[in-house]
Amino acid sequence: MIELVDYNPEWPRNFEQLRQRLMCHLANLTFQIEHVGSTAVIGLPAKPAIDLDVIVDTQSNLFAARERLKRLGYICREHLSMTDRRAFKLPGFAHNLYVCLRDGISLFNHITFRDHLRTHPADAARYGELKRALARKFPDDKCNYIEGKTVFVISVLQQHGASKHVINEIRRANDRLCQGLRKEQESF
Numbered sequence: 001m002i003e004l005v006d007y008n009p010e011w012p013r014n015f016e017q018l019r020q021r022l023m024c025h026l027a028n029l030t031f032q033i034e035h036v037g038s039t040a041v042i043g044l045p046a047k048p049a050i051d052l053d054v055i056v057d058t059q060s061n062l063f064a065a066r067e068r069l070k071r072l073g074y075i076c077r078e079h080l081s082m083t084d085r086r087a088f089k090l091p092g093f094a095h096n097l098y099v100c101l102r103d104g105i106s107l108f109n110h111i112t113f114r115d116h117l118r119t120h121p122a123d124a125a126r127y128g129e130l131k132r133a134l135a136r137k138f139p140d141d142k143c144n145y146i147e148g149k150t151v152f153v154i155s156v157l158q159q160h161g162a163s164k165h166v167i168n169e170i171r172r173a174n175d176r177l178c179q180g181l182r183k184e185q186e187s188f
Contacts, residue, residue, distance in 0.1 A: 108162070127152055
C-alpha cells in the first residue's frame with residue numbers, strides 16, 4: 001500500500017541522525033551525504049521514510065561502501081541498483097539509502113529534482129497534488145504510482161539541461177525498478 005503523510009518537521013532531524021551514524025562507518029569513503037526525496041522538501045507530502053544519498057568519488061568506494069553497509073545489516077536491493085549507484089534497506093528502519101557516484105545520473109536526478117522543488121513552491125505543490133492523486137488512484141500499485149510521477153520528474157530535469165541519454169537512463173531505471181517490485185510481490 002502506498003502511504004503518503006503530510007510533511008513532518010522532524011524529517012530533517014531524522015536525516016541528520018542517520019547522516020551522523022553513517023559518517024562514523026563510511027567517513028573515509030564518503031564525499032558527502034545528502035537528504036533527498038520528498039522528505040527533503042519542506043511542505044511536501046511523502047512516504048514516511050527518509051531517502052539519503054551517500055556520495056562517493058569512485059567505483060571502488062561504491063563497492064567498499066556496499067560491503068561496510070552489509071556488515072551493518074543493510075540489504076543491497078539489486079533491482080534498485082544501477083551502474084552508478086547501489087540501493088539499500090535496513091530492515092525495521094524507515095529509510096532508503098543510495099550510495100551514488102558523484103558524477104552519476106542517479107545523483108543528478110535526486111539533487112536536481114530536490115533543489116528544483118525547494119526553490120519552486122508552485123511546482124512542489126503540483127507535485128504533491130500529483131502524488132496524492134496517484135496514491136488514491138493506485139493505492140496498491142507502486143509501478144503505476146512511479147510511472148505517473150516520472151513524466152513530471154522528467155519535465156523538471158529537462159528544464160535543468162538533462163540530456164536525452166540521462167532521460168532514457170532514468171526511464172530504464174524505473175522500468176527495472178518496476179520489474180524488481182513485481183518480482184518481490186510474486187515472492188510473497
